[in-house]
Amino acid sequence: MSSRIPLGAANASVLAFDVGGTFIKAALFDSNGEMLGFRSVPTQLHPKRPAETVLDQVEELAQQLTADYPQTKVQAAGLTVPGIVDAISGTGIYSANLGWRDFPFTTEAQLRLGLPLALGHDVAAAGAAEIQLGQAQKYSDAVVMIIGTGIAAAVFSRGESVTAGGYAGEIGHAAVPDPAGGTTILEAVGSAGAVVRRYATLSGNNTGGAKAVLTLANKGDLNAQRVWNEAVEALAFSITQCVNILGTEAFIIGGGLSEAGEALLEPLRNRVEELLTFHRRPRILRATLGQDAGLIGAALYARALLAKMPLPA
Structure with missing residues (x-):
């Protein structure tokens, strides 16, 4: 730090x-x-x-x-x-x-x-720390998304924090498509905690962490690949919603899941690119302050x- x-x-x-x-x-x-x-x-x-x-x-x-x-x-x-x-x-x-x-x-x-x-x-x-000292310094319209056990975000518009009396930024509870059908909340699919839980449910194996699930996915484990890809899909859906509604120009990803680095960010950028049409493409960057x-x-x-x-x- x-x-x-x-x-x-x-x-x-x-x-x-x-x-x-x-x-x-x-x-x-x-x-x-x-x-x-x-x-x-x-x-x-x-x-x-x-x-x-x-x-x-x-x-x-x-x-x-x-x-x-x-x-x-x-x-x-x-x-x-x-x-x-x-x-x-x-x-x-x-x-x-x-x-x-x-x-x-x-x-x-x-x-x-x-x-x-x-x-x-x-x-x-x-x-606020990322806006003043970290990756978000160059951007006026940014979302700093912390992905850990749950998911929450800090929303900035024209450089000002959007708080709504404390209710803004609860992106982890935003509705996303449920891989099983219907809808669920982003935290239930895209958080580090969800990656671990969903892999354990599918495979019967307790890995102990999202990083371990990613390692298994890279080794060809189909259940791990499915869980990781579905997490990326849910995160990309919420990011595109923010772009559509707020015109967000940068997403700064922090928290435990961000430790995956480009293994998370590259497929996330690719999927956001696929989902957007005429919109400005947001920068998707890893938080720097840890x-x-x-x-x-x-x-x-x-x-x-x-x-x-x-x-x-």
Whole structure:
């Protein structure tokens, strides 16, 4: 990952937290934009206090990082969480995987950390990082699509993030043709998790990962080839829908499935080319900031917050 972020406010150090379903990542960036410290812990799940338990961990990580660098005066924090997020009101509206509903993250996190805090969606933050620092810098109308266990996207139009109160970008739940007939959602066919599940169903073999399915496909395994090709077909369908509706000029593909590189991107480009008619052909590129793009985005959010407010004396 890149360990440097652009200066968004002079002489300001920030904390960044990226909450995922598996891990919580945290980092401290100094006033020059250099990452001083990094920590990662497994996300703790709690059926009755899901959001509070996550903030317990965030608070502890903040204490550890600031204790490691006592001379660094932290002036703001950025926090990204999954699910439906209303960044303006500072609310985690819904998280299917972690279990909260309508939780006031900004208010509660600011009380715990004693810092002004910018809240954002994890994929939107990754998209912001790619727009400012990565593959999407050259494009005004772009979609940053993160393909992992599920699929979500950050949508940019004329360089501005399209959020719709937290409901934009849920491309993983968009309808696509079901290989078995009818329709299903994109996540059920095109995600890394779906590739693994669908191969296990067809073959009776548990591979443990989408990369292993791709390896088997390259060796001639017909079930693996079928699952991989159907994933590409579903992704291409959704990409062409975005091009038709939004005029998207670039798709930046991140997440675990993007690690397949050209084995994913080349057939995806070819199929999109076949599906489109008179439309502008979008660039389909691999994300450059890797698995920590959301963390970098959280730091960018914190700096953007400080840029809009006077710094304390």
